[in-house]
Amino acid sequence: MxxxxxxxxxxxxxxxxxxxxxxxxxxxxxxxxxxxxxxxxxxxxxxxxxxxxxxxxxxxxxxxxxxxxxxxxxxxxxxxxxxxxxxxxxxxxxxxxxxxxxxxxxxxxxxxxGPEKEINDEQPGSPRGNDGLGVGLGVVCLIVVGVVGVAVVAGLVLKSQRAQLNRPLEIELMLN
The missing domain is CATH 2.60.40.10 (Immunoglobulins)
Structure with missing residues (x-):
């Protein structure tokens, strides 16, 4: 085909x-x-x-x-x-x-x-020959954004937990 x-x-x-x-x-x-x-x-x-x-x-x-x-x-x-x-x-x-x-x-x-085309139909030196590079860069960027997003969320969760642990101590000090 x-x-x-x-x-x-x-x-x-x-x-x-x-x-x-x-x-x-x-x-x-x-x-x-x-x-x-x-x-x-x-x-x-x-x-x-x-x-x-x-x-x-x-x-x-x-x-x-x-x-x-x-x-x-x-x-x-x-x-x-x-x-x-x-x-x-x-x-x-x-x-x-x-x-x-x-x-x-x-x-x-x-x-x-659609953009699909048989691999063996590609002409050497055609502009479509760099599609693999573009896809690879896109995947790497997606992974980096995902890791940064997870780090930010984890930091916020830890900060929130620390704040909750310190609150009872502050309330207790105020009562004394």
Missing amino acids: MKARPGEDITLQCSNSTDTAVTVLEWSRPELEHYVFFFRDNELMERYQHPRYRGRVELKDPQMKNGDASVLLKNVSINDTGTYQCEVITHSNNRRKRDVRKFVHSIHLSVSE
């Missing part, structure tokens, strides 16, 4: 391990009639693409080297949450036989307003 926040650009990973040319690449969502991305014979076929995805999806590597059929989905929104299916069809024209292979891969994307 991948997690993202609205407005982010994310990569939907799909790798076909064969070195043959990709003839057809289909990225789809089961609940939609049209494709998220449809690529055939080295051309993006926008007329088959769902309107919500037009202009927001492109190949991560236009040459699809090493079978990389991943796509970049730009400016995600909460409506993009769902299961994406990558289907790759390859043909190799060998002298002996024509080889047709089909590869299918699914990914679930969750887009939400």
Whole structure:
């Protein structure tokens, strides 16, 4: 499962391990009639693409080297949450036989307003990389405030008890 926040650009990973040319690449969502991305014979076929995805999806590597059929989905929104299916069809024209292979891969994307994100999705050097330090400092400050609070309360209690112990002695001295 991948997690993202609205407005982010994310990569939907799909790798076909064969070195043959990709003839057809289909990225789809089961609940939609049209494709998220449809690529055939080295051309993006926008007329088959769902309107919500037009202009927001492109190949991560236009040459699809090493079978990389991943796509970049730009400016995600909460409506993009769902299961994406990558289907790759390859043909190799060998002298002996024509080889047709089909590869299918699914990914679930969750887009939400919350700050959570998969740890392995963090980009190196991103500003969110210091979250652990901020949380650690917050915890230390909370502990210090708690210890000081307990010390103040304990001091007040002791002072109050001493005052009560000295009072009967003062009253007794006044009576004599």
